[in-house]
Amino acid sequence: YDLEDQAPGLEEDPTRTTATLSVDSGLYFERETNWFGDAITQTLEPRLYYLYTPHEDQSALPDFDTAEHGFSFASLFRENRFSGADKVGDANQLTLALTSRNLDRRTGEEFLRASLGQIYYFSDREVQLQSSSGSVDTDDSSAFVAEVAARISRNWRTGAGLQWNPHLDDETEKAAFAVNYNNGEGRLFNFAYRFDDGDYEKTDISASLPLNHQWNLVGRWDYSLMHSATMEAFAGVEYDSCCWSSRLVLRQHRIDANAEPDIGIFLQLELTGLTSLGDRIDQFLEDGILGYTSDPDK
Template sequence: ANVTLGQLRYFKDRNVQLCYQVDGLCTDSPLILGYLSPTAVTSPIASSATVHLNSIWSTQASWVWDTATRATNNTAINFEYQPELNHILRLGYSYLVSGNVLDGANRPGINTPLHQATVGGAWPLNPHWSLMGIYSYNVSEQYDMISFLGAQYDSCCWAFRLLGGRVFDSLSPNTIKPHYNNNAYVQIVLKGLGSAGNSDSSSIIQSYLPGYVNPF
């Protein structure tokens, strides 16, 4: 098991900070993301823990508590099944205070908590072919946040990966309907020589599957 706990103590007021108030007068608020008083003596308390239940199951959790507002700022928990290298199944849940910004005609300037569920996996079908997928859902507002599906081929001399999907971009100001950015990544690697492609998709995979080891 691995457990961390930390908090910052400030020796003077901050002159530079994250603040969305027009007048610049931010105060601690449990309902508004990024509002932290420049005169606060301490930061929120951040904690995280990783527990290996056995050789194939593990869980990771994090929690940030704002002592000034006596409220949770954000939290997350993930369960991971990994019997072998790059055989990964992962299920997670996260909460972020005021993570939903609903700025439109129907609900102008409203920020609500973001409850998000994520599932992902990478699994070899045989020594050469593997599949991978990532899906994240906004439970609070009931729309997709991210969805990707891909396949890769790996041999002694060359490798190929194709990954495609979409990522949430914004909400329509009039209808509060989600808009997405569509993405496709193609990567070809000639081992010992180099790679070619429009972008390296391994960072996306490893963001949602931290235990994944890029074979390219």
């Protein structure tokens, strides 16, 4: 680092050197069986992941682009609990995880997966962000994480996740459930429920409904159950012909549940293969509706 205008007593060129050791091992078991009359392969995949990073005092280093990763099943196998390059978390821990999958024996396609796991800590986590309270994390284990994903049919999929933390009074830390429909021809429906203890509890519904080859309806409703308020809602219509396309969307949006919502109307006109006028609504719809694409060839 090469820093300027540091407070008295702080270095202008602090440095850090750390080393990390990780060992990732697992076993794979499978058996052939039947699932409601269909031939399937069922797997059992235990996994052990050991991570060691010695503690290095990093209190003199700034936090330019570093934050703590949100905890999930993938977090069980991360080498660093922080994003960015400003902090390297100290670690002496072992992850125990188990995954089971059901695969179609004929095609190899996965139609059911269940995973669970937990981290066991052998030492306290001393490296903290400057924005945190500065207290050392002394829990001897992480939250218990479980995830399930299933393909119900060719067009329907569902998934759920749960984080259960025995160190909290309210032990359910996070929960999520989702159902998705996609027929591969632009007809979409998504429903999601998400809960994060003390932060949010909300539902999110979105859809895309083709009326014919040229006209399409789109919409989304993001509702906070914690605040009994609509955080975002939009509805729109699309027209697409061989030579040009247009999109018109009415949107209500708020960042703070206690604030008055902002309301906007957005219009986009596009000449096929040439240029686009107005707001880039197609990108906005791709971000807001899972599975939506403005390019039918994708």
